[in-house]
Ligand SMILES: C[C@@H](N)C(=O)N[C@H](C)C(=O)O
């Protein structure tokens with residue numbers, strides 16, 4: 001397989017609001033040293049050879065994906081092609097309002113974690129075959145964890161750790177042992193309504209406050225039941241949710257992940 005290294009253009013945007021649904025984004029000038037193509041790499045390409053290859057043979061791999069493969073991680077869709085992925089950190093549509101994964105839009109996990117996620121998917125399909133798991137993030141390099149952590153430096157430490165793990169300790173994502181995900185309804189093409197968006201910092205996203213928000217009418221019974229369905233099938237795969245994010249599931253404790261795996265830096 002030919003490996004082509006390149007950088008996607010990265011427009012740096014500032015996060016005017018931490019809510020991913022916000023459209024109030026202030027544009028900053030393009031940072032010149034983060035732009036576009038690595039010309040040395042392009043010069044070294046054997047263009048004629050590439051042109052002679054069928055388009056579907058040409059595989060373009062980002063440096064990040066190569067890092068995942070080198071670490072022994074697997075693409076969830078190569079383990080279970082029925083699981084959908086929508087990697088928000090590969091787009092501008094995330095709480096940072098900028099691309100964190102350049103040229104990389106897959107979900108890589110430790111092989112044992114990917115097998116467990118496939119088990120969760122089967123549990124979901126057994127309940128309703130018109131639903132599917134849709135993963136937003138799997139293994140996350142610690143460098144990206146650091147970027148997230150730094151971006152939220154106006155939030156007091158004790159609040160910040162509820163949303164982003166401290167990169168010094170490492171997130172369980174950094175070990176390929178956590179996944180952010182929801183459920184997609186294949187009939188409508190829509191995610192099930194969880195009463196709060198992905199990476200929503202508000203307390204309404206906290207599983208631990210669900211009963212309170214249900215009692216106050218701020219969450220509906222359907223929304224809470226959708227979260228419960230996600231937890232039920234993830235639990236069948238051996239995952240558990242964290243108290244402050246309905247979408248984040250761990251397959252191992254941090255201690256166990258540290259024993260078993262290396263951090264992806
Ligand atoms: C940032 C959010 N998607 C997330 O994954 N948070 C957890 C707590 C983490 O950073 O480990």
Ligand SMILES: [Zn+2]
Nearest residue numbers: 178179180248
């Ligand atoms: Zn997460």
